[in-house]
Amino acid sequence: MVTSSATLVLFAIRSAVKLGQQAMIAYVDSTRRRELTLPLPDFFSSLSVNDAVAFFETIGKRFVDGYEINGEFVKGSKRLKLLLNKVENQSIQKEEEEELKTFHTEFWNLDSAESGNLLWEKNVYVDPIAINALITVRQWRRGADPTSSTLQRIAGTFVEIGVDYALISPDLFDKNSSTGKALTAFLQAMDEIPFSEADLSELPFRMFIATMETVSEHAELASGDQKVQELIRVTAMALSTDVAARIKEINNSGLNAIEKRNARFRIEEWAELVFRSTLASGGRLVVSDPGRYLGMKDAGGQALVTNVGGSVLDLILIQKNGNLDTVFSRAGLETVLAASLKTVGEHPEILTDTNNEGLRKLLSQIATDLSQVENLLNRDILPEIARMTLERSAENIDVFWPDLKNHPEKNLLLTAAKNTLEILSRKPEKAETWKPSFSRSDLLTVTEAVFDEFVANPSWLIDKSGEINNVLRDVLKAALDVLRNRGDRCLSTAVARDVLCEVLKAAALRKEFFDKLPPDHSQAGQQIIIAAIDAVLATIFSEALDAKAAWQLLRSDVITGLVKVSLNEMAKSKLDAGTIAKLEEVLKNEVESLVEGKAFNLDSFSKALSESLQA
Amino acid sequence: MTEFYRISLLRVKALSWLLILTIVLCLPSGCLTISSVNHLRQAQETFNKAASIENQSRFDPKKETELNANIKSSEGLTSAQSGYAAALVILRRMPDEEKEALKKEKLMGVKLTLEGLVLWRLGKYKEALDITDQVERDAKGQIYPRDSIIIRALPDLIKIDLAKTMIQEAEYSNNEEKKKVLNKVVPLLVEMDTTKASRHWSAVQHIKAIRQKLNKTHPIHSYLIQAQLAAYRNYKVAFTSISDSSHKFVPDDDKYKKEASYNLKDLEVLITKLEKPEISAKLKRYWAIRCNIKPEETTVE
Numbered sequence: 001m002v003t004s005s006a007t008l009v010l011f012a013i014r015s016a017v018k019l020g021q022q023a024m025i026a027y028v029d030s031t032r033r034r035e036l037t038l039p040l041p042d043f044f045s046s047l048s049v050n051d052a053v054a055f056f057e058t059i060g061k062r063f064v065d066g067y068e069i070n071g072e073f074v075k076g077s078k079r080l081k082l083l084l085n086k087v088e089n090q091s092i093q094k095e096e097e098e099e100l101k102t103f104h105t106e107f108w109n110l111d112s113a114e115s116g117n118l119l120w121e122k123n124v125y126v127d128p129i130a131i132n133a134l135i136t137v138r139q140w141r142r143g144a145d146p147t148s149s150t151l152q153r154i155a156g157t158f159v160e161i162g163v164d165y166a167l168i169s170p171d172l173f174d175k176n177s178s179t180g181k182a183l184t185a186f187l188q189a190m191d192e193i194p195f196s197e198a199d200l201s202e203l204p205f206r207m208f209i210a211t212m213e214t215v216s217e218h219a220e221l222a223s224g225d226q227k228v229q230e231l232i233r234v235t236a237m238a239l240s241t242d243v244a245a246r247i248k249e250i251n252n253s254g255l256n257a258i259e260k261r262n263a264r265f266r267i268e269e270w271a272e273l274v275f276r277s278t279l280a281s282g283g284r285l286v287v288s289d290p291g292r293y294l295g296m297k298d299a300g301g302q303a304l305v306t307n308v309g310g311s312v313l314d315l316i317l318i319q320k321n322g323n324l325d326t327v328f329s330r331a332g333l334e335t336v337l338a339a340s341l342k343t344v345g346e347h348p349e350i351l352t353d354t355n356n357e358g359l360r361k362l363l364s365q366i367a368t369d370l371s372q373v374e375n376l377l378n379r380d381i382l383p384e385i386a387r388m389t390l391e392r393s394a395e396n397i398d399v400f401w402p403d404l405k406n407h408p409e410k411n412l413l414l415t416a417a418k419n420t421l422e423i424l425s426r427k428p429e430k431a432e433t434w435k436p437s438f439s440r441s442d443l444l445t446v447t448e449a450v451f452d453e454f455v456a457n458p459s460w461l462i463d464k465s466g467e468i469n470n471v472l473r474d475v476l477k478a479a480l481d482v483l484r485n486r487g488d489r490c491l492s493t494a495v496a497r498d499v500l501c502e503v504l505k506a507a508a509l510r511k512e513f514f515d516k517l518p519p520d521h522s523q524a525g526q527q528i529i530i531a532a533i534d535a536v537l538a539t540i541f542s543e544a545l546d547a548k549a550a551w552q553l554l555r556s557d558v559i560t561g562l563v564k565v566s567l568n569e570m571a572k573s574k575l576d577a578g579t580i581a582k583l584e585e586v587l588k589n590e591v592e593s594l595v596e597g598k599a600f601n602l603d604s605f606s607k608a609l610s611e612s613l614q615a
Numbered sequence: 616m617t618e619f620y621r622i623s624l625l626r627v628k629a630l631s632w633l634l635i636l637t638i639v640l641c642l643p644s645g646c647l648t649i650s651s652v653n654h655l656r657q658a659q660e661t662f663n664k665a666a667s668i669e670n671q672s673r674f675d676p677k678k679e680t681e682l683n684a685n686i687k688s689s690e691g692l693t694s695a696q697s698g699y700a701a702a703l704v705i706l707r708r709m710p711d712e713e714k715e716a717l718k719k720e721k722l723m724g725v726k727l728t729l730e731g732l733v734l735w736r737l738g739k740y741k742e743a744l745d746i747t748d749q750v751e752r753d754a755k756g757q758i759y760p761r762d763s764i765i766i767r768a769l770p771d772l773i774k775i776d777l778a779k780t781m782i783q784e785a786e787y788s789n790n791e792e793k794k795k796v797l798n799k800v801v802p803l804l805v806e807m808d809t810t811k812a813s814r815h816w817s818a819v820q821h822i823k824a825i826r827q828k829l830n831k832t833h834p835i836h837s838y839l840i841q842a843q844l845a846a847y848r849n850y851k852v853a854f855t856s857i858s859d860s861s862h863k864f865v866p867d868d869d870k871y872k873k874e875a876s877y878n879l880k881d882l883e884v885l886i887t888k889l890e891k892p893e894i895s896a897k898l899k900r901y902w903a904i905r906c907n908i909k910p911e912e913t914t915v916e
Contacts, residue, residue: 024648028720031652032759034659036729037666038838039695039736041775041818043845044782044905045673050855051907054864059909108904115909126897128671134886134894135670135838136663139725139761141830254830 029147037136049097052104053087056080063107077103146252182215183208185229189236193244201264203243206272207236214279221283227290228283231305234294235278238306242313243271270316273333278309281338285345292345307351308340311360315367332383336363339387343394350397350404358408362389365409369418375425378440385421385447389413392451399458402466412468413451419473420450423480433541434487434496442497449501450476457508471514472507478530479503486537490554498560503533506567512575513567521577531580532570536562539587549594558600562587565606573613582612648720651713655726658705662729665698669736674901699736706730724750724758728765740773764835767825768842771818774803775846778818782853800853804846805871818846819874832888840882844902847875851906864907875906 061067064084065076083100086092092100139145190204211232215221221228250263282305286293293305315336316328328336340359344350350358366386370376393400393413400412424443428435438446453472454461463469483496506529507513513529523531539545540553540562552558570579586609594600672692706726709717717723731746747766750758758766778800785796802808806817813821822839829836851872854865865872879902886895903909 028648028652028722031656031659032722032725034656034725035663036659036732036761036765037663037670038732038765038835039666039669040673040838041772041842041845042779043673043775043848044779044852047904048852048856050852050863051905054851054855054907055904057864058867058907105904109900111909112900112903126674126894126901128674130894131674131898132667132670134898135841137761137835137838139759141760141833144760144830254832 033139033145033147035136035138037132040135047101047104049087049092049100052100053084055104055108056084060104060107060111063103063111142257144252144254146248181229182211182221182232185232186211186236189233189240192237193240200240200244201247201268203240203268203271206268207239207275210272210276211236211279214276218280218283220287221279225287227286227294230290230294231282231286232279234303234306235275235282235309239271239275239278239309239313242310243267246317267317270313273330274309274313274337277312277330277334277337278305278341281334282308282341285341289345292348293341304344304348304351305341307356308337308344308359311363312337312340314360315363327379327382329380332380335383336386339390343390346394347397350401350408353405354408358404361409362411362414365411366414369414370421373418373421373425375427376421377425377437378443381421381440381443384444385414385417388444388448388451389417392455395455396458399462399466400454412462412466413454415468416450416454416472417447419468420447420476423473423477426480428484432484434484434489434491436484436487436491436493436496438493438497442493445497446476446500446504449504453504453508460511472504475503475507475514475527475529476500478527479533482530482534482537486534486541488541491541491559492556495556495559498556499533499563502560502564502567503529506564506571509568509571510575513571515575517577517580521580523580528570528575528580529567532566532583533563535580535584535587536566539584539591545591546595548597549591552594552600553591558602561602562605565602566609569606569609569613572610579613582615583609586612648716651709651716652720652722654705654709654713655717655722655729658702658726658729658733661698661702661705662733665695665702665736668692668698669695696737699733702729703733703737706733718753718757721757724754724762727754728758728762731766731769735769735773735776738776740777743769743773760833761835764825764829764833764839768822768839770814771821771846772842774818775842775849778803778846778853779849782849782856786856797853801850804850804853805874807870807874819843819871819878822846823874836885837882840878840885841902843878844875844882844906847871847878848902848905872906872908876908879903879906879908 056064056067061069062074063076063080064074065078065081067074067076067081080100080103083092083096083103086096087100186208193200193204215228246267247264250260250267253260253263255263282293286305294303312333316333340363344359354361363386366389367382370379370382370385389411393411397404401408401410402412403410421443424438424446450472461469461472479500480496483491483499487496514527517523517526517528517531519525523534526534537559540559545553553562566583570583573579586605589608590600590605669692672695706729709726714723714726717726727746727750731743731750734740734743734746747769750766781796781800785793788796802815802817804817805819807820808816809820813824816824822843826836826839851865854862879899882902883895883899886898
């Protein structure tokens with residue numbers, strides 16, 4: 001029941017005026033778009049004797065008796081010939097003219113039917129009503145009408161009135177319950193949207209259900225906190241406006257009706273997911289730090305939380321490099337949203353310094369860069385790469401996002417991620433003995449290891465000019481090349497991943513690891529760290545390796561352990577060509593002891609290597 | 616009756632009166648708009664009916680072989696003319712306040728386009744051409760896609776009409792006069808001379824230029840193509856009836872005939888795309904027989 005009669009009356013007046021205004025606009029619109037039947041200009045629509053003569057002198061020559069075609073005389077209608085002669089002599093009578101015109105239409109139809117251009121039908125005449133329908137023309141071609149339909153205007157107004165009613169009616173829901181508060185916030189957002197102008201299709205209903213479900217699923221949202229209400233309101237409002245603009249664009253596009261419907265449906269689906277994810281991910285953040293997420297505004301004056309939702313929706317919907325629908329699951333979307341909210345919350349300058357484009361451009365660049373990585377089968381790593389790039393960039397934003405203001409799409413960690421994925425996804429060559437296909441988790445682990453090194457050692461991985469140097473990329477590539485050339489099918493991608501991570505970790509320990517072996521060395525020009533891995537893997541995967549030794553050394557933990565221990569021990573000693581020789585010697589001794597029947601012990605190997613290197 | 620129902624009834628009564636009051640209060644501001652839009656819609660409806668009658672009359676199968684048929688004198692055409700005249704009266708009788716209201720509602724372009732069409736069909740060519748200038752003056756920003764195309768094509772439609780009248784009138788002239796008329800109607804109807812200023816282009820050439828700028832799926836194409844074919848049809852009649860007797864037919868290598876063949880093909884492609892096969896073959900026949908173009912020359916691949 002409505003609170004008071006006065007409220008009811010005011011509500012009724014407002015509704016009547018609103019409905020009346022929309023009805024008037026719809027009436028004007030329908031007049032503007034009204035179809036017009038266009039009359040054809042004056043032309044000689046009736047067939048004349050001259051038309052008949054023209055036909056029988058050209059196309060219909062074969063029907064006239066005595067006419068010559070290619071040197072042969074036609075055996076056709078003698079009567080027709082007679083009538084044509086009379087036209088020539090200007091002695092034809094009115095009735096004969098009629099007869100000649102009848103010949104014309106009959107032989108025309110016969111000619112058309114024989115040449116397969118006209119189905120032989122009783123009625124060959126065009127239906128005037130059908131012609132009228134054909135030249136009754138709309139103001140706008142189908143789908144291009146920019147004005148709202150009458151149905152939409154009126155139906156939209158009813159929705160607006162419904163929302164108004166729900167807002168003033170306390171019995172529709174309990175305003176004191178958490179869901180009631182959430183619903184109030186949602187309705188307040190809807191109240192600001194002119195449904196009669198904006199085509200939101202089913203989005204309001206989807207968001208309504210999403211609000212109810214998300215609030216009941218997440219304890220922090222169910223508290224009924226005013227900040228949560230504000231989060232729901234601004235998110236629903238911003239997404240609705242964004243989606244209305246996108247739907248308008250679709251409606252004005254050249255797509256056919258089915259394509260438009262599918263495009264609208266796709267937008268609604270993703271907008272709903274973004275809405276749910278923003279509530280789910282943003283709820284906790286907003287409750288803990290409302291000033292940052294709701295109080296702080298971007299360059300456009302919107303709460304930061306709404307810009308993030310819009311940027312993520314943009315990433316999925318307008319990505320030019322392939323369809324990302326298959327890449328993003330709900331979990332993936334939440335991953336990106338949560339990371340974006342956290343990063344933007346910590347560094348609002350990502351939006352304020354970039355005219356709100358910072359996040360949008362970086363996300364778009366991530367999608368573009370990953371789409372350019374050849375042979376990358378696991379496109380679904382995009383959300384995780386985006387998360388890692390955002391979160392790790394936040395740890396040192398000045399270094400990793402060097403020109404945020406002018407080129408927010410340029411991010412050094414993204415470049416590093418792209419380089420890493422390109423190396424890991426390279427197509428194997430024929431001569432290589434091991435042809436890995438890294439899983440999603442392998443790719444992410446190695447990329448994370450690369451990021452770790454960048455975050456820990458930015459000074460030696462990034463030049464003074466602010467660009468990435470190729471040191472880490474070259475090491476990773478060379479290490480993987482060793483694995484490809486030394487490994488065999490006994491080597492799993494998980495072990496290779498761990499080996500690569502160990503190499504990356506060790507690389508940061510000593511700069512000398514990157515020194516190259518001298519020209520007189522058998523592996524001249526190779527970096528010490530790569531020569532060391534090569535020595536370890538050459539021993540383990542040697543074809544000449546005794547079966548007893550192979551049995552113990554080809555275990556996953558042993559391979560990783562040998563690489564780790566070797567590199568760690570080397571890092572404690574002088575690094576030069578002699579170090580490699582000592583490593584090879586210790587490895588050789590280890591193999592011999594295994595052949596003799598001893599058990600492999602990583603600590604013993606570590607001790608032996610340490611003693612040899614310190615000697 | 617309980618107290619509750621009594622109060623509820625009172626509320627409903629009060630609400631009803633207030634609704635009526637609101638609508639009444641809203642009326643004065645909206646009534647001028649309503650009456651002007653009503654008049655415009657009335658004129659649109661009358662025009663559409665008249666145009667339907669006129670088109671039906673042209674495509675009436677009974678008239679296909681009618682002896683010396685003069686389309687203007689037919690019964691259908693007379694009633695179409697009355698319709699156009701009625702539409703003109705509605706549009707012209709609109710008071711200035713209503714015209715202002717139309718302008719305010721951004722309907723002035725719609726009104727002027729309709730007026731231009733009506734004047735053209737009534738043979739008031741000078742006034743119709745004046746309307747095309749008036750649109751630029753009085754309907755800036757209020758001219759929508761279809762209307763804009765019509766306004767641009769209106770001078771071409773007038774040229775086709777004028778040419779037909781000239782050809783009819785020359786029928787009883789001497790050969791010298793007939794030749795002069797032929798020389799006059801060719802530039803009006805079909806000539807393809809791009810060296811001339813565009814306002815001097817023939818109907819076929821100018822409509823071709825308009826069509827080239829249009830989206831291929833725009834429904835007005837089928838109308839414009841038929842206007843081009845109507846222009847060629849008039850040219851063909853002129854060529855065979857008012858030139859000397861050695862011209863019994865337009866030769867196949869005639870460039871205007873070739874252009875008409877392309878247009879006929881365009882029409883077929885367009886109607887096929889519109890998924891109206893029942894019209895496609897018959898409409899193709901209608902124009903092919905009048906333009907003496909062999910159907911296979913235009914067959915869609």
